[in-house]
Amino acid sequence: MKTILVGLALMTAVGCSAGGSNDQADAPWEPLFNGKDLSGWTQKGGKAGYEVKDGMVVGSTVHNTPNSFMCTDKNYGDFILELDYKVDPSMNSGIQIRSNSMPVYQNGRVHGYQVEIDPSDRAWSAGIYEEAQRGWLVPLTDNPKAGHAFKQNDWNHYRIEAIGDTIKTWINGIAAANLIDDKTHDGFIALQVHQIGDKDSAGKQIMWKNIRIITKDVAKYSTPSTAKPTYTKNTLTAAEQKDGWKMLWDGKTTNGWRGAKLDHFPDKGWSIENGELIVNAADGKESADGGDIVTVDQYGDFELRVDFKLTKGANSGIKYYVDPALNKGAGSAIGLEYQILDDENHPDAKLGAQPGSRTVCSLYDMIQADPKKPINPIGQWNTAYIVSKNNHVEHWLNGVKVLEYDRGSKDFERLVKESKYKVWPNFGLAKRGHILLQDHGNKVFFRNVKIKALN
Helix, strand or coil, rough: HHHHHHHHHHHHHHHHHHHCCCCHCCCCCEEECCCCCCCCCCCCEEEEEEECCCEEEEEECCCCCCCEEEECCEEEEEEEEEEEECCCCCCEEEEEEECCCCCCCCCHEEEEEEEEEEECCCCCCCCCCCCCCCCEEECEEEECCHHHCCCCCCCCCEEEEECCEEEEEEEEEEEEEEEEECCCCCCCEEEEEECCCCCCCCCCCCEEEEEEEECCHHHHCCCCCCCCCCCCCCCCCCHHHHHHEEEECCCCCCEEEEEEECCCCCCCCCEEEEEEEEEEEEEEEEEEECCCCEEEEEECCEEEEEEEEEECCCEEEEEEEEEHHHCHHHHCCCCCCEEECCCCCCCCHHHHCCCCCCCCCCECCEEEECCCCCCCCCCCEEEEEEEEEECCEEEEEECEEEEEEEECHHHHHHHCCCCCHHHHHCCCCCCCCEEEEECCCEEEEEEEEEECCCC
């Protein structure tokens, strides 16, 4: 116990040197690890070894297992976390924060923000990676001072603040990451032991100690950061840029978009506020002065991501392969549709040529999305992902595939004939088409509209 108390006293001093306020000495710290056993923690993912030794959590690598995580049983939203660690120079590891594991997401795979532990020459320790999701959010490419703060073969100290939409990190008192991102509001904290290759030696270790947390009056004990802020709203992550993604909406203007039946962007019906593209409410009917909007460009095979947020009872949609040749005489632009709907409060959820085919994420009027889809509550953001390649199409919601089909297949042709689209020849078969955001007269929010053209 004496060793732990001395360590805590030392950490208090380090925390203050990292830019803490005058209130740091009286901060309401609570131990997250009792120094004796792993009570309150549960291992998820792989089968790496974890043990408690001399007041430390010791993680050891093993072969033939994926990434392993020792996770808190409790979830945390806003908090300040501090800890010390010492890592083998050849290992990779990290601290998961606001992370989750749920059966519907890749069979329970741990996913979420990770504060990197990187003893390699790359030196990105205390950068922020998103495990099993978007990849690197804050690499330390432009912060060599933080990269050089890591101490090889020695103890390193992390301070991590997660307050609202901001996550800030420090390594040994040096500001590292300053991320503004509101994708995940809470989740568990976890200590990672990374998987190793067949040629890597098993039994290499990382040790953690002095793990403590503040969860009360968190903002009072927050510290200013000198690290440059990294914003994810309406911007591409480092991984997306490398992978060929492009912004389809810039978050500020109407550039690249026009009315579905206009040669310009609608004068009314839509607004742009705080980096959000908003369909204005109009009693559930398409605005006479607004209407659907489409991309100026057309796309063949593609991957598309769109964040959307519903209001109560709202109806909208994301259409793709919108074919101008089919729009003549149609009440609205015609294309395959990823339905956006408040299933609980909109009557369309009970309609459709196929049962459930007008519920959220469904292929509108044709294929019902998996009823177990992980939809977030009204007023929270969701991420739609649509991929179409070689006529195979998938709808995803919040990282989970909810349906798939093949354009032009016999099943597809049957579904078209049974749907409202049977009156349009060659419906859904266009090789290229516009992307459309629907104005259905209900208030709906869009942001982070991104596309990767595959041909």
